[in-house]
Amino acid sequence: MKKKNETTEETILLAARKAFTRKGLSGARMQDIADEAGINKALVHYYFESKEKLFGLIFGQEFGKFFSNLAGVMMADIPLFEKIEHIVELDIERMSQFPDMPLFVINEISRNPAIIMEQLKRLDVKSVIGNFQKQVKEEIKKGNIINIGADQLLINIQSLCIFPTVAKPMVKNVMQVNEKQYLAMIQRRKKEVAMFIINAIKIK
Amino acid sequence: MKKKNETTEETILLAARKAFTRKGLSGARMQDIADEAGINKALVHYYFESKEKLFGLIFGQEFGKFFSNLAGVMMADIPLFEKIEHIVELDIERMSQFPDMPLFVINEISRNPAIIMEQLKRLDVKSVIGNFQKQVKEEIKKGNIINIGADQLLINIQSLCIFPTVAKPMVKNVMQVNEKQYLAMIQRRKKEVAMFIINAIKIK
């Protein structure tokens, strides 16, 4: 429903995000979006032409969230363990703020892998990874951490942060926890996951 | 296309699995399934009545794979570290064999959380988790591992095993690897992830 202070365009974008992240490109209906926005379906087309165009906008926004700030933290000139703590904190906080986002992004990339290309080239992934790789190699040489590939480490960090949100309904059901308990558990993971990772690579 | 030795029913199920795991319930078309099976669309309805019925069968099968054997390994009477190695090995092997399965299952559960209930009550999740919990607590008391919740440990294990497959297109693109390199990396993770986890909880 359209709120005060909100332009029609914004209202539609909000409704579209809700519909697309919940049901995906093929599952969401233009009528759903119009209803959710409290307007006529033709008006959605008036502002955003086609379903694909609208979806493209939403996907771009959500994809941006997926990587937002991450590059900054990963490039920061701070010790590795401290960096890991920051990445985990940031990642999990992002998942808490936008819980539907990761599954949506993963899903649509999996249905149409081509769209990731144009999104990724907007970000300078190579230099971010390169920088991280250098730091990891140095710590290995210094004998501070075990011999692990920077890419593996990065995958592990992201797995531990993102997966519990992506698989939320399964986690909730298997663990037999309610919404509140689940959210509390995710918050606890900010500290626990960082510790877990640092423990896993630290040489004592 | 229908192969020799395959009953029409099996052919349809194979085609349906392909369509549903690739495109989801709403994205897959009955005509796609019929085409893939090389038969008339009405024949699909002749054997499986409705799209929902057919989908239900496929989902049940895939959900089964998701947990197959896992319970057995988790209940086994072997040391914790060895058990972790087995779980990781089994999990990642399952991901390699059915790469489309985890995203499909996660996705459809997320779209319709109710379906997980009836599936889960077929499995005795509670006693499996209870058993694992007991073993973890004992190891903590013995001072062999750090103080960690069994549920957190289990989530971490599953995250590290499942996520890289779920996010395959993203991983491939960010890491700039081809299909062959990606698959090799997943295989390497059978050993590396187990080590990573054991390192993370072991008290040295």
Add this chain to the structure above:
DNA sequence: ACCGAAATTAACCAAATGGTTAAACATTTA
């Protein structure tokens, strides 16, 4: 108050889609 542009809507349309029907074809059975 009036005009013109922008915003919004109701009514449509064509294509896609899940599902049905009746007839044709194949196989088993009496």
Add this chain to the structure above:
DNA sequence: TAAATGTTTAACCATTTGGTTAATTTCGGT
């Protein structure tokens, strides 16, 4: 071999869906 039963298909049908059109309403500028 002929009836009966099971399998498969072409042609339909009703509904849904993304999208369009033309008319109506709203609103800023004069």
